Amino acid sequence: MLCPYPKWMKQIELGSSGVKVSSLGIGTWAWGDNLYWGYGKGYGENDLQLAFDETLRAGIDFFDTAEIYGFGKSEKFIGEFLRIAAQRDGASIRDNVHIATKFACLPYRVTKSSLLRALRGSLKRLGVSQVDLYQIHWNFAAMSIETMMDAMAEAVEKKLTRAVGVSNYNVEQVRRAHKRLAQHNIPLASNQIEYNLLQRGAEFNGMVETCRELNVTIIAYSPMRFGVLTGKYSPTNPLPGARGRQFSVAYLAQIEPFIAELKKVAQKYDKSIPQVAINWVMQRGAIPIPGAKNLKQAQENAGALGWNLAREDVEFLNEMSTRVHAAR
Numbered sequence: 001m002l003c004p005y006p007k008w009m010k011q012i013e014l015g016s017s018g019v020k021v022s023s024l025g026i027g028t029w030a031w032g033d034n035l036y037w038g039y040g041k042g043y044g045e046n047d048l049q050l051a052f053d054e055t056l057r058a059g060i061d062f063f064d065t066a067e068i069y070g071f072g073k074s075e076k077f078i079g080e081f082l083r084i085a086a087q088r089d090g091a092s093i094r095d096n097v098h099i100a101t102k103f104a105c106l107p108y109r110v111t112k113s114s115l116l117r118a119l120r121g122s123l124k125r126l127g128v129s130q131v132d133l134y135q136i137h138w139n140f141a142a143m144s145i146e147t148m149m150d151a152m153a154e155a156v157e158k159k160l161t162r163a164v165g166v167s168n169y170n171v172e173q174v175r176r177a178h179k180r181l182a183q184h185n186i187p188l189a190s191n192q193i194e195y196n197l198l199q200r201g202a203e204f205n206g207m208v209e210t211c212r213e214l215n216v217t218i219i220a221y222s223p224m225r226f227g228v229l230t231g232k233y234s235p236t237n238p239l240p241g242a243r244g245r246q247f248s249v250a251y252l253a254q255i256e257p258f259i260a261e262l263k264k265v266a267q268k269y270d271k272s273i274p275q276v277a278i279n280w281v282m283q284r285g286a287i288p289i290p291g292a293k294n295l296k297q298a299q300e301n302a303g304a305l306g307w308n309l310a311r312e313d314v315e316f317l318n319e320m321s322t323r324v325h326a327a328r
């Protein structure tokens with residue numbers, strides 16, 4: 001049976017929702033997305049299936065997707081790979097996998113029923129009757145936060161999702177979502193935000209404290225800063241495609257000294273740069289969901305588990321990353 005839960009695997013409850021997931025997840029934005037990630041060029045369906053199986057094999061049970069990833073392809077891949085795994089390893093595999101997906105706040109979606117309709121579409125593509133976590137993908141919505149949370153409460157009542165989360169919400173929006181859900185006796189389980197060694201805004205804008213106060217789990221997306229924190233990109237080897245426009249050669253030159261320090265820390269532990277970047281996020285109390293496009297990346301990212309950066313190294317990396325920010 002897949003997903004044997006290695007004995008060091010820590011399970012983390014999403015807020016007080018009762019949903020417990022592995023302390024490391026996997027992000028699947030790149031699964032089927034050719035606009036940003038270049039699906040079909042350098043990686044394809046077979047690579048993704050190998051990454052899926054490897055993730056379960058390593059005991060990682062938390063998959064993050066969204067209806068807009070690859071315009072539904074990411075959800076379809078997860079559904080298909082899960083179906084194949086269940087046929088191969090037994091139907092109970094479904095109980096060991098936790099799926100989080102997201103509602104896209106498109107401008108024409110203005111009613112509660114549009115959220116429930118979107119969720120049913122995701123369930124169909126995923127081939128499941130319920131997801132573990134349904135999240136509002138971003139904060140610009142034609143619906144108020146209160147209306148969306150009322151719709152989320154209905155989704156929980158109808159057993160379409162076990163828990164409710166948000167994403168890219170600021171402190172005030174988290175408080176509003178939390179307050180409205182509380183009126184339905186439902187906890188806000190999580191806020192999914194970019195959080196990594198080079199994006200630590202949550203530590204300085206009150207998000208970390210607020211989430212701690214309200215018992216909302218932070219799910220950290222892009223823990224390798226979209227690939228920047230892997231050590232393989234540099235001013236002479238910039239990121240490809242859309243990512244190259246997002247992270248300029250000047251930016252890569254500026255963070256080069258930091259990447260060099262990160263590499264030294266990785267060498268000290270006999271780990272890779274991605275493993276250290278992901279481990280750092282876990283040490284900060286968030287659940288990282290690194291993206292992986294193939295078996296090798298899934299394997300390497302799973303190697304962020306089972307060991308811990310020492311406190312002095314976390315502090316050293318904090319100090320180094322603060323210096324990069326100060327220089328910007």
Ligand SMILES: NC(=O)c1ccc[n+]([C@@H]2O[C@H](COP(=O)([O-])OP(=O)(O)OC[C@H]3O[C@@H](n4cnc5c(N)ncnc54)[C@H](OP(=O)(O)O)[C@@H]3O)[C@@H](O)[C@H]2O)c1
Pocket residue numbers: 026027028029030037064065137167168192193220221222223224225226227228230232274289290291292293296297298300301
């Ligand atoms: N809620 C939101 O608004 C939001 C936004 C962004 C992401 N997310 C979620 O967070 C997940 C992760 O974020 P992300 O995919 O943007 O960024 P990431 O995890 O920081 O980086 C992922 C990319 O880094 C490269 N990579 C991964 N593992 C590697 C390894 N071991 N060695 C070398 N390169 C490696 C791969 O791209 P290359 O090989 O092409 O470099 C991979 O696609 C997404 O899949 C998605 O589920 C959510």
